[in-house]
Amino acid sequence: MASQIKLEIVTPDRVVLSEEVDYVGVPGVMGQFGVLKNHIPYLAALSIGTLYYKKGSETKYVFVSGGFAEVNGDTITILAESAERAEEIDVERAKKAKERAEKRLQQQKEDIDFARAKAALQRALVRLQTRHRAGL
Amino acid sequence: MPSLKDVKKKIESVEKTKQITKAMNMVASAKLRRAQERIERFRPYADKYYEILKDLSKGVDSSVHPLLEPRPEIKTSCIILITSERGLCGAFNVNLINKATKLVQEKQAKGIAVKMIGVGRKAAQAARKIEGVEVMNSYVGVMDRFDFTLANQIGKEIIKAYEDHMLDEVILVYGQLVTLLRQDPVALQLLPVVQPEGEKEEKSEPKALYMYEPSVEGLLGELLPRFVKVQIYRGLLDTSASEHAARMTAMDTAAKNCEEMIDKLTLAYNKARQAAITAELLDIVGGAEALKG
Numbered sequence: 054m055a056s057q058i059k060l061e062i063v064t065p066d067r068v069v070l071s072e073e074v075d076y077v078g079v080p081g082v083m084g085q086f087g088v089l090k091n092h093i094p095y096l097a098a099l100s101i102g103t104l105y106y107k108k109g110s111e112t113k114y115v116f117v118s119g120g121f122a123e124v125n126g127d128t129i130t131i132l133a134e135s136a137e138r139a140e141e142i143d144v145e146r147a148k149k150a151k152e153r154a155e156k157r158l159q160q161q162k163e164d165i166d167f168a169r170a171k172a173a174l175q176r177a178l179v180r181l182q183t184r185h186r187a188g189l
Numbered sequence: 190m191p192s193l194k195d196v197k198k199k200i201e202s203v204e205k206t207k208q209i210t211k212a213m214n215m216v217a218s219a220k221l222r223r224a225q226e227r228i229e230r231f232r233p234y235a236d237k238y239y240e241i242l243k244d245l246s247k248g249v250d251s252s253v254h255p256l257l258e259p260r261p262e263i264k265t266s267c268i269i270l271i272t273s274e275r276g277l278c279g280a281f282n283v284n285l286i287n288k289a290t291k292l293v294q295e296k297q298a299k300g301i302a303v304k305m306i307g308v309g310r311k312a313a314q315a316a317r318k319i320e321g322v323e324v325m326n327s328y329v330g331v332m333d334r335f336d337f338t339l340a341n342q343i344g345k346e347i348i349k350a351y352e353d354h355m356l357d358e359v360i361l362v363y364g365q366l367v368t369l370l371r372q373d374p375v376a377l378q379l380l381p382v383v384q385p386e387g388e389k390e391e392k393s394e395p396k397a398l399y400m401y402e403p404s405v406e407g408l409l410g411e412l413l414p415r416f417v418k419v420q421i422y423r424g425l426l427d428t429s430a431s432e433h434a435a436r437m438t439a440m441d442t443a444a445k446n447c448e449e450m451i452d453k454l455t456l457a458y459n460k461a462r463q464a465a466i467t468a469e470l471l472d473i474v475g476g477a478e479a480l481k482g
Binding site: 063064065066067068081082083086093094095096097098119120121123130132134 | 227230231233234237238241244245336337340341399400401402403407408411412415419422
């Protein structure tokens with residue numbers, strides 16, 4: 054199909070996804086934005102969030118954290134420190150991570166610990182949310 | 190002349206050594222393949238980073254971000270040395286350590302204080318021995334099994350020290366896999382970040398004018414620390430692959446040397462055996478002659 058855009062998600066360890074899709078919803082640091090084919094060249098930092106893409110009647114969800122989106126004509130490349138498709142997310146691990154982070158936040162030791170725990174908590178929450186949105 | 194039994198024992202022991210070196214060679218080659226696969230998988234990610242940073246830093250003054258800006262005066266330099274955990278890989282670690290030592294001496298000659306971070310057991314040991322060096326940190330037991338988290342950790346540590354003006358420059362020394370038979374120690378400047386531009390002729394016009402979100406400065410702030418980590422990770426992966434390649438070659442040579450030794454010993458054994466038989470025959474013949482007489 055002519056109106057499709059190529060979505061590539063790359064992490065340091067693997068290529069998570071490389072597919073022709075219709076629409077991509079990206080969690081930018083300044084809010085969610087949508088990308089269709091022939092989008093203006095665009096470079097954006099990503100927040101910890103859920104990316105989703107539509108292909109035909111299907112909508113799929115991917116967890117992304119720490120990275121960039123580069124849109125260039127008919128391709129969009131996501132460079133993320135970690136990225137997992139909804140079906141790959143380890144729910145047990147996310148739940149445990151959430152509990153750990155919450156505990157640490159309650160203790161409130163140092164500033165650095167605090168920031169880290171907060172980020173960890175957010176990652177865990179978004180992972181669970183991603184899974185939830187995908188209806189798994 | 191060594192006794193027959195001694196020679197035989199020696200042959201057996203060399204035979205066993207040969208088996209071990211052969212096994213190590215095979216293990217190293219399997220590990221090398223895995224390490225190379227990891228490099229292949231990492232390449233698209235790293236390449237993209239170079240590309241984006243190149244586009245982004247084009248026409249940007251180095252003063253926009255502290256990680257880009259060279260310090261007017263370098264007082265403290267940090268050298269990160271990556272080696273393997275284990276030996277038995279030929280001159281691989283020694284070459285790396287020599288490279289780092291030389292670098293340290295060069296810096297010290299210029300009156301620059303040098304700090305070191307050792308990654309891998311051999312590097313940690315070496316860092317402690319190099320004169321006049323303050324060891325900032327050591328990562329031991331990590332090279333056998335690491336992922337991006339390790340690069341992240343090291344990156345965070347040096348970026349923080351750099352931003353706090355504890356360091357004015359950071360250099361990474363690692364083993365680059367040139368071919369399977371050649372691994373070169375390489376020194377790469379991590380901080381301040383060297384803008385990846387201008388090396389090739391800039392014939393191609395800027396591909397596209399990007400729209401940035403947030404601003405260029407904001408993006409650089411996100412991108413540069415990650416870029417540093419990407420480079421560290423690349424160094425880690427390359428060193429790990431190089432280590433296995435070096436060990437493969439070393440073990441192959443060792444196995445060959447064992448074979449040569451076995452050949453020599455077998456010859457000595459046969460000679461000794463022949464000599465014994467001859468001596469015995471002489472005895473018998475001599476005895477028979479005496480009886481006749």
